[in-house]
Amino acid sequence: MEYNPYKALVSEFKSIAGKLTGVEDLQVIKARAGFGYLSIPLHDLIRSRPSLGSEINEGIKGVKAQYLTDLRFINGFLNTNVNLINYSRLVLDSTIGLGPDYGKVPGVKRLNVIVEHTSANPLHPLHIGHCRNMVLGDSLVRLLRFMGHNVSARFYLDDTGIQVMYLALGYSKVRELAKNRIESGQKPDHVMWVIYSVTNAVAEVQRISKVLEGKSEEEYRELIKERDEWVGVIADWLSKDKELVNALVEALSSIDVNAEVARMAKMYEDGDEKVKGIVREAVNLVLKGFEETFKLFNVKFDSYDWESEIAVYSGLAKRIIMDLVKAAPKYVEFKDGVYVFRADKAAAELKLWDELKLPKFIPPATLNRSDGTTLYLTRDVAYAVWCLTNCNPDVVVRVIAVEQTHPQAQLRIMLKLLGYDASRIVHYAYEMVNLGEAKMSSRRGQAVTIDGLLDDAVKRVKAIASGRSGLNTDDVAYAVAVGAIRYYFVSVSPSKQIVFDWGRVLDMNQNSGPFIQYTYVRAYSILSKANLDHIQYTVPPTLSQEEGDLILMIGEFPEVLLRVSEDLKLENLVSFMNRLALEFNTFYEKYPVLNAEPGLREFRLALVKAVKIVLENSMNILGIPVLSRM
Template identity: 45%
Template sequence: MDPLKPPKEEFTRVLSELARELGLGEVPEVERTRRFGFFSARFHKYRVDPRRLAEAVEVFKSRRFDYLTGLSVEGLYVNVDVDVSKVGELVFDAVAKMGRKYGFSEECSGGSFLVEHTSANPIHPLHIGHGRNAILGDSLARLLKFCGNKVETHFYVDDCGVQVMYAAIGYEAVREEVGKLAERAKPDLVVGQIYSATNAVAEVGRLRRELEKASDDEKKREILAQIDEWMAVLRRLLDGEREIISKIVERLGQRDVAGEAVELNRRYELGEPDARRVVREVVDLVLKGQRETLARLGIEIDKWDYESEIAVWSGEAARVVSELQRRWPQYVENKGGAVVFRADKFVEDFQLWDVLDLPKFIPPVTLTRSDGTTLYVTRDVAYALWQTRQGFDKVIRVVSTEQTHEQAHVRIILYALGHEDAARRVIHYAYEMVNLPGAKMSARRGQYISLDEILDEAAERSASLVKERNPEVSGIIAERVGVGSVRYAFLSTGPRKPIEFRWDAVLNLRQNSGTFLQYTYVRAYSILEKAQVIGRTPVPGGILPEERDLILKVAEWPSVVRESARSLRPDYVAEFLDGLALVFNSYYEKAPVLKAEEPVRSFRLALVNAVKTVLEAGFYILGIPILTKM
């Protein structure tokens, strides 16, 4: 149900005849253009004489077309416009038949997908950077589902590693005090403070031991400055949950926390019951809080995959190492007891850059520490192998560009293990970071802007903004406006571009924001609610330029969805909806709908309904809440 398919096919037939007339071996591709016409085709690469091309096109100008008009030649471009009245009829027919599924076409479906996203460390709340990951991953899944694909979303619970052990040790030290906070504080926020305090205590202890061994005065001054930095972290944390943080300092201050964390990690990887109890309790507390945050954004995860179960206790990570040693001993080195894979040499010898879409620089990768415990990348290879065995055509891993080399290592090692097809089916969906002007972030130091804080402020600012127009706005509406604004802010920029998060842009009521789109939808909904009945009528003559633009914009929607799905770019949807809303709001201010005379009234109602339908479909893909009043 693509309204532009019939005119495009008709133009393709014209091009096919032209190609035969000119003796070309292929038919030029149809392109969407705004320079000379609606559709265009370039003949440059065929070295056609422009005069001969113009003569060949001249023959078609007297022909009557079903959907085309204004066939012309500009140099080596053949251009054509479309009959807006005919396309309008196709649009209204498709919208009536498809409803909110308008935009779907067989061309946008591409198989089955496992989408792994968010996968934040279970040691603190989701922060603003995780927000971009979660929203991107969720909208990718929504886009692919809209196109009729089988999609399953996964969250990789990284419950191994020394950092998780810091959280577990700190939590165990103040378990009783944490229980008293359960009713008034989100568990992920509390654990996040515990983790940062425990980490600070561990660093202070480590630095004091270094200070005792240092003999050089300059080295001592350097260590003392670092100790001061970590003590400042503790003082700042004490301004929050003073009772808990002071207890952590009191109970852990004389212990070798860093050494205990390494030992607890070793025991946890071995699956010892006591270690499992301590670690899992704190991990699941954090996940509970993270689930609540995701729910505010309308995000549901299908499967929660624990790293310990899939990669460690199963023995898969250890098998990855032993199999690499068996297959490629010439690329595996032992450095002080640690196992290192020379991925750099392997890629060079097998020329894998283009095969696996790798960055130009590939470093060696350490697979195990000297104590035999595995590193994150080793466990990630085991997880990737598990993912590719779940029966999906593609595995999309939404992971920041900071992990470009690590994700490249995953694909290289899969290839080296003989899983060449799996290596090609794993897609690293990279995205850049979010910058919040004036904010410095470090989870280890407890410095981050939590996603809940962003959503709270978005709701508060939305309430103030919307109340200027509607004093009776509710908290629920403000929350939904805030969610829509935040989601759109993270989706309106291409994933490979950094985002500077500014509230004046995020809540802009005039353009390029979720708030602007929601406000546009409310306008369309209000018109149709008052009309009650939406009739069907042919497109009348003498329509306004904005009506022509709206018809063609709505007609483009299936091709936008198709290209977004093929390119895995939800930002194409965001950009399109913003353009549609700009045209519609200009039209809203200029053309009366309900007071228009028939048949114009019925036509305009059908046009408003088409715009509303596209907005509904786009809101589903972007995860923007639908509001009927603001």
């Protein structure tokens, strides 16, 4: 039994090549189509030893190998095929013997890893952009844990700043009405979204109304148009909950909303108990709604890290500014009570681009407001310092949108100047989700929520399933919908934008969550009908192309996981799953399993079981629900 069968092939090939060339640890690559399975390029050696080709051709004649066959020296490459008879036994015994542990590679250095993901502002329901973040982050957590690392999944809860105060102020005015709606069964984050959006709209109407006087005719028209848009936001919410919105608008109309939220933000940072109480109550209601959504996708966090506690009340964010002034005074400017960090100057003079993997352009960073309150970036640096100091991580993976590339670069530069190992902070950037012509603005009440996305997916699954009894139950339909969404968001490289397409999300024929689930169910059904606790098999003297390809792919699985866990390219695991499923379905359509002749039947059952194990382990890593019927 071997944890990594593919590595056994590579090790044997290296050993043979070492004996033939006198050089150890040569590079092994996949051979070009038609030239075998593995290859070792020897061009550099041949240039210095022209007779090497003849020596290898002579030496090959005496080679005896356990898993390799048909060694050939062609055009500067040493190529080999695989002895599928021996290798099949190794692969199937290893896969079936290890079962849920197949794919784990012993000897990998165990790391302490923080994966911070989702971390949505607690103001409104999670939307489709957060869904990509959530799925990527949770899949990274699952992958790294599967590979044996000690992983802490964390949600950074941004409960400070102006936007949260809009929510808290609005909530304070309609608290009982909001509670009544939540107690009657409405989802808490959806109720709080109404309050946040309407409070924002009232504040914008007030702001624009104040600045109208003295404007030119053109400016006046533009401002009136903008104000009308915000009035329209209120009208849209009125059509959904007239009582709540009317009560909120009436309560807010008698106060200067913008001045009040600025005052509350200062009081909250100063620890005012009354303001703190209402902010925490409002944020916790939104968080309760988040957790209901997380549960649907089986996403769990080890910790919710409150920004106010870590960065503000501890004084850490303000200390960061003063520490930076002391550590790097030439890169901090001060004017009218505001500190500005010259990240651009520091990156250029200290030549930090390669070391910290910085983008070409780095702007200066403002660190505080003139009233003394901190800004998000400074609090974010404080959180990074707190993580590095208190959690002892080898690496902190931060799943944050690509739009935050510059702030995250500024953060790493500041950490470097403060004496921390900034290389431990990894910005796992992801691009936006493109909805075509649809526009999103949570402040304006326009967003595709994850809850709405999942409900839509369930309806579409049931529509596809009309006539398929197995898909019509709510539990199965939800599992397929969750699998479809999760698969889709990890199937594309995070560096690429996603154009959301239901046709691809729910494609039953290839490259989708439902396709993988259906393939798994097919393998499960075959094994259930065979009803064998233990499969005694013998490898047949010859294998079909499809059987051989399946063996090779199954043997590669641990190596695929190892590489994916090192470079964090989840899309490569998805690509592997899809190729394995396609290959298995081709095999299933061409060759009988349960009705195969004795001997061949048992081998094919073992092959089916190995495919099932690899698919199941992959699905668990990516959070795709595993079904026994569909």
